[in-house]
Amino acid sequence: MGVLDGKAAIVTGSARGIGRATASLLAEHGARVLINDLDGDLAKQASAEIDGETASFGGDLTQEGTPEAVVQKAIDEFGQLDIIVNNAGYAWDGVVHKMGDEQFRAMLEIHTVVPFKVLRAAAPHLRDAGKADREAGREIFRKVVNVTSISGTQGNFGQANYSAAKAGLVGLTKTLAREWGAFKVNVNAVAFGFVETRMTADLPKQMRDVAPQIIPLGRPAQPEEAAGVIFLLCTPWSNFVHGQVITASGGQMTGMT
Template sequence: MGVLDGKVAIVTGSARGIGRATAQLLLEHGARVVINDLDGDLAQQTADDLGGESTVFAGDLTQDGTPDALVAHAIDTWGQLDILVNNAGYTLDAPIHKMSDDWWSRMLDIHLTVPFRTIRAAAPHLREPAKREREEGREVFRKIVNVSSISGTLGNAGQANYSAGKAGVVGLTRTLAKEWGQFKVNVNAVAFGWIETRLTASKDETNVTEIGGERVQLGIPDGMRELAPMLVPLGRPGTPEEAAGGIFYLCSPWSNYVHGQTLHVTGGQMGGMTG
């Protein structure tokens, strides 16, 4: 018996990195999971590798109608939705005086507007069952976990666009928690620190992705990567599996009374201008 038996989850951006590790944990504990990514072939390979009961939805969530189609896919496949993890994202870094309107807008789109639209699409499937359960005198908890970052809670030089989007996620989380608590939908965020993913790997010609037909450079300079032992009290970056543990906790029954919170999973890293 798994603690998530009978649950249906959507994890956006789950073909690799933290999203993949999260999907794996949810599957291991009994959930049925929608694997989502821009790259449909990679998403299918991930589903095949992970096993368990999963289905694949490929698409660009920043395009009109795609978040609605993602939720509809889960409902059409399994007839319910219990867990939504808004994880999809990437970075476009530049100092603010050199940042284009396009780069600013793209970060807000993927990190803030996409979670908003996906949550809105999921609303009937999270709220309406809860109304019936309330009339029957039952409590059934459903979960929304929004992925933020300490760039959003503390700021980070060169990431005004990303930081603004991730800060907005915290505000979205807290507001939705106040609106949907009555429906027993736990809404929380996870703010990650330095986790070993493509976004924090070496910034070189091999670490690129394609977004909307444009090649996007990912990663950070090796000089910055060498600072990890000094910046992180635990002495190293976290793994995607360790990051996924924080998300899993907020998807599990053990978090039923955790609501409107931002869980920092950082290895103790809390640098920044905190006053």
């Protein structure tokens, strides 16, 4: 038996990196998982390669109607929704005095607005389902995990847009925890530091070389290690962890300056 048997999950941005590792781990422990990516073919490929019951959904979550469609796809495939991991995102770095409006707003859209829209669309299956359980005398926990960053909790040089968007996701997390806690929907976030992904592979060599010096554990995390933190917040072992931002940075207390 898996700890997540009978559960259904959406992991956005899950064809690669942290999202892929998270989807794989959830499926390994019994969850049915909807794999999402901007590239529909990559989403299908990941779905086929991950052991367990999965489905796929390709689409740009920043486009009108797509966040609602990904939720509906999960309901159509699995008949229920118990776990949402808002992981999709990317970086578009630049210093403030040279940053245009489009560049700033793009980060807000993918890292703050998209999770809001996904969660709003999921409300009938999380909040309302929990309300029905409460009225029937049942206590069933459902889970939301938002992927943020230490850039959002302490800022980072050249990432005003990304940091602001990830900080906004922290605010969304804490507010939703207050609104949905009564219905046994745990809402938490994980603030990652340097994780070896496609996004961090594009960092300048100077930044990559300094990582062992600023991370007390001496190296960046692997996606599988990042996924473990998210997984914990999706399990019954975290039922009394609520409204929290868990920092998973190997002890790093500064940005990648």
